[in-house]
Amino acid sequence: MLGWVNTVAQGIMLGGLYGLFAIGLSLMFGVMRIVNIAHGDLIVLAVFGAIAATTMADLPLWAAVILVLAGMFVLGYVLQRGVLNRTLAGGELPPLLVTFGISIVIQNLLLEIFSADPRSLSAGGIETQSVNIAGVLAIGVLPLGTLAAAVLITAALQWLFGRTDIGRAFRATSDDPETAQLMGIRTAHVYGLATAIALTVVAIAGILLAVRTTVAPSDGPNNLIYAFESVIIGGLGSFWGTLAGGMILGVSQAIGFRVSPGWGAFAGHVVFLAILAFRPQGFFPKTHTGSA
Amino acid sequence: MSTASFIVTRTTRASRWGAAMGIVLLAAAATLPQWSDAATMRLLTEFACLLVLAQMWNLLAGYGGLMSVGQQGYLGIGGYALFALADYGGVNPFLCVLLGGLIAAAASVPTAKLVFRLQGGHFAIGTWVVAEVFRLAVSNSAALGGGSGRSLQAMREIPRSVREPVTYWIALAIAAASLIGVYLLMRSRFGLALAALRDSEGAAESQGVNVKRTKFWVYLVSAFGCGVAGALYFLGTLRISPDAAFNVGWSAAIIFIVVIGGIGTIEGPIIGTIVYFLLRETLSDYGTWYLIALGVVAIVAMMKYPKGVWGTVAERFDLYLFPVQRRVEPR
Numbered sequence: 007m008l009g010w011v012n013t014v015a016q017g018i019m020l021g022g023l024y025g026l027f028a029i030g031l032s033l034m035f036g037v038m039r040i041v042n043i044a045h046g047d048l049i050v051l052a053v054f055g056a057i058a059a060t061t062m063a064d065l066p067l068w069a070a071v072i073l074v075l076a077g078m079f080v081l082g083y084v085l086q087r088g089v090l091n092r093t094l095a096g097g098e099l100p101p102l103l104v105t106f107g108i109s110i111v112i113q114n115l116l117l118e119i120f121s122a123d124p125r126s127l128s129a130g131g132i133e134t135q136s137v138n139i140a141g142v143l144a145i146g147v148l149p150l151g152t153l154a155a156a157v158l159i160t161a162a163l164q165w166l167f168g169r170t171d172i173g174r175a176f177r178a179t180s181d182d183p184e185t186a187q188l189m190g191i192r193t194a195h196v197y198g199l200a201t202a203i204a205l206t207v208v209a210i211a212g213i214l215l216a217v218r219t220t221v222a223p224s225d226g227p228n229n230l231i232y233a234f235e236s237v238i239i240g241g242l243g244s245f246w247g248t249l250a251g252g253m254i255l256g257v258s259q260a261i262g263f264r265v266s267p268g269w270g271a272f273a274g275h276v277v278f279l280a281i282l283a284f285r286p287q288g289f290f291p292k293t294h295t296g297s298a
Numbered sequence: 299m300s301t302a303s304f305i306v307t308r309t310t311r312a313s314r315w316g317a318a319m320g321i322v323l324l325a326a327a328a329t330l331p332q333w334s335d336a337a338t339m340r341l342l343t344e345f346a347c348l349l350v351l352a353q354m355w356n357l358l359a360g361y362g363g364l365m366s367v368g369q370q371g372y373l374g375i376g377g378y379a380l381f382a383l384a385d386y387g388g389v390n391p392f393l394c395v396l397l398g399g400l401i402a403a404a405a406s407v408p409t410a411k412l413v414f415r416l417q418g419g420h421f422a423i424g425t426w427v428v429a430e431v432f433r434l435a436v437s438n439s440a441a442l443g444g445g446s447g448r449s450l451q452a453m454r455e456i457p458r459s460v461r462e463p464v465t466y467w468i469a470l471a472i473a474a475a476s477l478i479g480v481y482l483l484m485r486s487r488f489g490l491a492l493a494a495l496r497d498s499e500g501a502a503e504s505q506g507v508n509v510k511r512t513k514f515w516v517y518l519v520s521a522f523g524c525g526v527a528g529a530l531y532f533l534g535t536l537r538i539s540p541d542a543a544f545n546v547g548w549s550a551a552i553i554f555i556v557v558i559g560g561i562g563t564i565e566g567p568i569i570g571t572i573v574y575f576l577l578r579e580t581l582s583d584y585g586t587w588y589l590i591a592l593g594v595v596a597i598v599a600m601m602k603y604p605k606g607v608w609g610t611v612a613e614r615f616d617l618y619l620f621p622v623q624r625r626v627e628p629r
Binding site: 035039040041043089092093096098099100101102103104106107108110111114115117118227230231234235238268269271272275276278279282283286 | 550590
């Protein structure tokens with residue numbers, strides 16, 4: 007019994023990481039209706055940016071983190087304004103094809119530069135520390151910190167969208183870009199900021215992932231799929247829903263893995279497909295009329 | 299304007315020339331085993347597989363507006379169907395190519411029910427998840443060789459001098475059939491309905507097009523074609539593994555082929571496949587750089603020349619080898 011409690015607890019914390027993966031995807035879809043297929047590879051790009059900064063440039067971890075967060079923010083803005091904004095006029099196919107192309111290019115560039123070897127980030131021992139709960143349940147400090155970060159970032163984005171000027175601009179542009187533009191909102195700039203914020207969260211997720219486990223250049227697609235499943239399970243249009251979706255996915259995978267190590271990811275996919283079959287709008291959609 | 303003052307034509311001078319040239323080329327290619335070597339036959343078999351896959355993806359995305367990143371799921375099922383039927387069922391391996399397509403089509407029926415609940419980009423990643431589910435299921439199945447895959451035992455009884463030319467002729471026949479099939483399909487009522495719903499689902503529905511059924515059928519046909527191409531590919535390699543069969547790299551190759559060649563045309567995938575093989579063979583000493591090059595070219599093409607090589611040429615010179623549109627001309 008205690009073993010299962012532990013499995014669920016680990017799954018919830020893993021779900022915090024998936025929630026962090028998913029927030030950027032959810033944000034870009036929410037504001038621009040872009041499904042960014044390169045999302046998972048951008049997570050891996052952030053990881054290798056941090057690894058290059060700490061090993062090749064010999065920077066301390068905190069400096070590398072700041073550098074990568076700032077770098078991904080700028081990359082997001084430039085990517086949106088320089089590339090993605092230009093694909094928005096031609097329907098839904100062009101942004102998908104362009105982000106798919108970006109995904110393959112990033113993945114293979116990282117493979118050529120860093121080889122196929124999996125690597126990780128060292129964070130001075132925090133990755134192995136744990137706390138005991140009631141003397142029976144050992145909870146890792148890093149997974150707990152990741153979950154806390156996911157909750158904080160979700161709350162911060164919810165506040166940003168609900169209570170600030172830029173959040174109002176995001177919502178207005180999302181609802182009706184033309185009218186927003188008539189009201190004096192520079193949509194191209196707003197889109198740039200949305201992607202910049204999305205990729206900053208991607209960078210945080212990537213760094214936490216790389217401290218937790220090893221990452222290889224070919225890991226992008228799996229990251230994308232877990233992020234996507236979290237978004238759909240949670241329901242479109244709500245950051246809290248996305249985080250909850252990540253937790254449901256994390257718990258499903260943890261239970262599947264406990265049954266048999268080969269079936270962890272598979273169990274997650276099965277739960278995702280079951281939700282598609284029986285509750286396609288997800289568990290916590292913001293609008294009940296909207297389709298998935 | 300009275301109805302007598304114009305005529306509707308469906309063929310062009312280029313298309314009649316193209317058809318004649320195509321028949322000559324096909325006849326010449328059929329004699330290849332007499333005068334060429336096994337390596338050339340293998341390369342052309344692979345060419346045929348990618349051409350068929352590109353046509354099938356183009357049918358789905360370019361004509362149907364359904365962007366899938368998961369056609370490798372059906373390719374893998376077709377490939378594994380060949381190994382299972384030939385090795386366990388004792389079915390003739392050459393016949394299994396067709397059966398591989400049918401089994402892939404059967405697998406696409408329940409899949410369609412699920413993935414069609416998602417729209418646009420979510421549909422794209424949903425199809426990818428399903429392909430991953432197929433991959434993981436096969437990886438965990440000991441009978442199919444698990445994660446490391448298996449070799450085609452049934453082929454041991456067939457001598458090489460028969461296997462190689464027959465595989466090549468099947469490849470040739472399937473490539474020709476896919477071109478003619480897509481051409482005829484797109485000129486039919488079904489093709490018209492498909493193009494209409496791609497351009498606007500609402501407008502197509504208001505004109506009496508059954509959107510749901512049309513999408514379902516195009517998805518099924520595309521799965522069948524990908525299954526056939528998968529079985530054919532692994533008939534040529536004689537070895538299969540989950541990572542080779544269900545690799546998303548297949549989607550990357552066929553999407554780049556179609557986007558560079560010209561999406562929404564039958565000629566485009568042909569040009570794109572030629573470009574793909576030229577780049578791959580030229581850059582074969584430089585690892586995956588050909589994929590990076592293809593990716594960059596595809597991104598630039600999508601942004602600057604969204605109609606690809608053939609679309610740009612066709613528009614400029616009014617050249618259509620496979621005309622699926624109707625033209626109205628003054629009498």
